[in-house]
Amino acid sequence: MDAPLSTPLPTSTAWGDPITETLELTGARCALSRGLTAAGDWALAFPAPGRLKIQAVLQGVVWLVIEGVAQPVRLDAGDVAVFAGDRRYTLASDPTVPPIDALPLLRATSESFFHAGDEGRDAATIGGHIDLNTTGKDLLLSALPPLMHVSAATAEAPAACWLMDQTLREMRSDAPGAAFAADHLAQLLFVQVLRAFLTDAKSDAYPTGWLRALADERVAPALRLMHGDPAHPWTLTELARAAAMSRTSFAQRFKDVTGVPPLTYLCGWRMRLAQHSLRRGDTPVSVIASSLGYGSESAFSNAFKRTIGVAPRRYRESARTQ
Structure with a gap:
């Protein structure tokens, strides 16, 4: 390589903050899908989303079972789970409940929230995903563990839950600027996710x-x-x-x-x-x-x-x- 020069990069004044750089380079776009309310005994099986998946629990307890992961994960109110999208997964009131296919329930309503189980509302959860460009998949996914459980006790989880709930409210709203607000709230959600990863990344369980x-x-x-x-x-x-x-x-x-x-x-x-x-x-x-x-x-x-x-x-x- 020839002797380097010191010409500044013609890209962004934000270079130097690796988190900001990651958002810029990966083309990351965070979007919410649907919310779920449930009561009684219930379990829903979902296909592999194909994208980095976020699941936040707003109320009650929801169990997350991921194909190939040995132990189910209990998510309490305020908890957030982020996991790779290459495997099927189940959301349930209890991991022992036999799951049913979630897709028919999803197709049966166009509402922001769909319902599973008995009448009432014992639990509520919101799901979302993160789209990445080709560079982003290589840069980000290779640095993340297959599953991360962000406890409500962490600094990032309450903000992430609030952002997901507020984004869904904007998605359901016909107020002026709702689409713009929802898009930017979703991006802030991704920032919280990366901050949570950074807080926990000292663990040797994380990929190099x-x-x-x-x-x-x-x-x-x-x-x-x-x-x-x-x-x-x-x-x-x-x-x-x-x-x-x-x-x-x-x-x-x-x-x-x-x-x-x-x-x-x-x-x-x-x-x-x-x-x-x-x-x-x-x-x-x-x-x-x-x-x-x-x-x-x-x-x-x-x-x-x-x-x-x-x-x-x-x-x-x-x-x-x-």
Whole structure:
């Protein structure tokens, strides 16, 4: 790679905050689906949603059973569950109740809430999902555990429940600006979800990746430096100094929490920024190369093709046809 330049990125003034960057790069769009009220003994089986799924309990107790997950999860009022969308799941009053197919109940009404079980309302829950672009699926899903249970006792859960409830109210409202309000409330919900992940990501149960690194007090300062100025020719010595560690200790710890060495991570982050710029507009490849610290377009193109598998211009053309 040629000597890096220090040209700032022509993207957003928010670069440097990895959570804001994630929202920007992943194209994350959070949307609510339907609410459920229930009473008595009930259990509903749902197909795999195919997207990152959020479930918040507003009232009562709801059990979550996910295909392939050994233990059912009890969700009390105020709890939030976030889980991968590649498996079927069941919501129930008790995990021992035989489930019925939820789709006929969903199709039977167009109301924001549908009902299961007996008359009355022992429990109420709201579901939603998060749509991600191709980069987002790679960047975010690989950093998250298959299932996360956010207890009502955490700082993030009450806000997430309120946002889901308020979003659903806006969706049902015919007040001026309701659609705009619902869309932006849903985005705030996703911010709360990411904050909850960050709070819990110190656990060794989390996959290696940028989220665990951001939660690691020793590694996070170096990670923020790379995110804040990706065009800078960072050295292992500079990054280790920011972490107040020796080069060897820092390199090992960084790899333990992210899965890759520091400078490999930096290269990968630059390529994600490049993908974002190539998808968004017509910024010349030479300008993108300079903004990411490459001394020539050819050096950048070679690095991009080596990492992504195609040349930058071919990537841009392909992204426009999707």
